[in-house]
Amino acid sequence: MAVAEAGGLDPVLAFGLVGALGVGSQWLAWRLRLPAIVLMLVAGLVIGPVTGVLDPAVQFGDMLQPMIAVAVAIILFEGGLTLDLHRLSDAAKGVRRLVLIGVPLGWLASTSALHWVAGLSWETSAVFGGIMIVTGPTVIAPLLRQARLRRRPAALLQWEAIVNDPVGALAAVLAFEVVLVLRTATGAGPAVMELLIGIAMASALGLAGGWGIVRAFRQALVPEYMKVPVLFVVLLAVFAVADHVLHESGLLAVTIMGLWIANAGLPSFAELYRFKEHATVLLVSGVFILLAAGMSFERLAVLDWRAGAFVLAVILLARPLPVLAALAFTNVEWKERLLVAFTGPRGVVLVAVAGLFGERLVQIGVEDADRVAPLAFALVAATVVLHGFTLAPMARLLGLTASRLPGVLIMGGSKWAVELGAAFKKMELPVIIADPNNAHLRSAREAGIDTFYGDILSEAAEDRVEFVVYEKLICASDNDAYNTLVATDLAPEFGRENIFQIKRVRDTSSRHSLPATLGGKALGADETFFEANAVIAGGCEFRVTKLSEEYTLEDWRAAQPDAVAMAELGPNGTLRLLGPEDELRGTPGTRLLARLPKRAERRPQKEDTATADV
16 A cells, blocks of 8 residues: 555556566466456456555556557457458358347347346447447357367357457447437437448548558568558557547447458468467456556445346346347257357456446446446456356256367378377377378278368368367378478467477488477477388387376386387376477376387286276
8 A cells, every 4th residue: 555655656667567467367377277357357456456556547647548548449450350251151150140130139138238237328338238249259269178169069159259359349339429429419410420420431441441451561562570560550540540530430440440451361461460469468468457457446336236136137138038049040959059148258358348438438428337347347257257167067068068188180191190090089089180182081081080181271171170179289291391381380279389290301401400480399209200100010009008006107117118108198188298308297097198019919818907008
């Protein structure tokens, strides 16, 4: 409290504290497998109203609202970048109905809950109700990976989140513009005209900004190293000009700009989007910490019984009813409908946008708008905690989980890959083998292993392969360059620690060696494609052994001196693929997968039981 009474933190120190808490909360959530937003909420409240260490209004003064507004604009721009209409047109009928029917019904249901249950005015309810459509891919994606849902319910939830992220914010923007114009214009005619002009100008600016970026990048008018800075500058310019023409229309403009760029087919789009994704993580963390720290006990005191009833109404009525209505008379099974209907975690985008519009509504004289931010925090905390701990059990109860164990994606259909895939399948792990040559997949299909015929980097793979099921990737085709390309391209999605690649033929030559930033980690004995397949053809096999209190890791090593450890599956379901430098943990209950010489003949039954080969 002394820090606060002395005038608060230095602004630079406050910036550092917000960044450290935001990113630190996300890292800790990853380590503990907890929803990051809950930790950020706790961190913001602790340094804000609880201890008084940080008061954003004091540290940043008049710059606080512009900072949040720009951050929200960048977040919504990134949301627009995720909306590839080509991929949406190929999506399932259920996804389209969730967007075309579920969104307006959800807006109406949320607005009704806010007005009739939470007791907000129609003006505030309409704006906040639009924001509540947002579920957010940054919240859904970790939950889907943890729950390991089947393909269709996972696709429904994931695509709904991707599309509704910008659409929900856009609905809030339009509702706010209506409220703003009606309160500031002198009559209905001028109000409608001002609104239409503002929307038209914002749309035109967004389209012009997106078209200009695409044209400049395609014609090489901007060097590669300046593409991201130019993109940021144009984004800020479009936001500022549109906002100047009609207050808050800048959010609409940048969303349309992102939508245009996402569907332009830019060759450098992946790099641009990846950088924007990283920037958004930082901005989302910072905005959430600032909004939580800006709370006061007086504002939190509005969370009375009506707030609790509102949260229950959203979870039990406002979310399920529109989803069930949207998915009615479709080929989506009733179990999948129930799971999607009762899974609607809200995320940081909702809190950020709600906090921004709540302040704006208060400024134009909507008195009850100061309840928007506390209600948003309550809704986010309740839904994230609820769905974070109930999605996986509910999916298992309904029989909608693909697997409770981490899967392995093997790229390349050689004999070595098929034998390894069969061993993983023996461990009851989900396995799929992908190869652009259909003939290479014949042995995998005969072994009963799932296959994908085509380029694993293609859009067809994104639509047909359930990447969320597979935690590890092994690049093991006969083409070293293709292995390196796949390992490098998919590393951000899987995580570099989960990408493995067989040794390149010329890797030992300084002329042909690659930097550590390319390719994947070594696996097993770190052999080339030809060496690994020759060893299998020469009389080796993959075998799975279960350790116990009676048969320890030391016993296994003594009995199998020639074994090359490939992987271990811990008793808690944690899968580790092993390289030549990795040490085995050998916890009792662990299942070891190793390459061993084939047995000349079956050993006595007593010895087989002792080694617990499975």
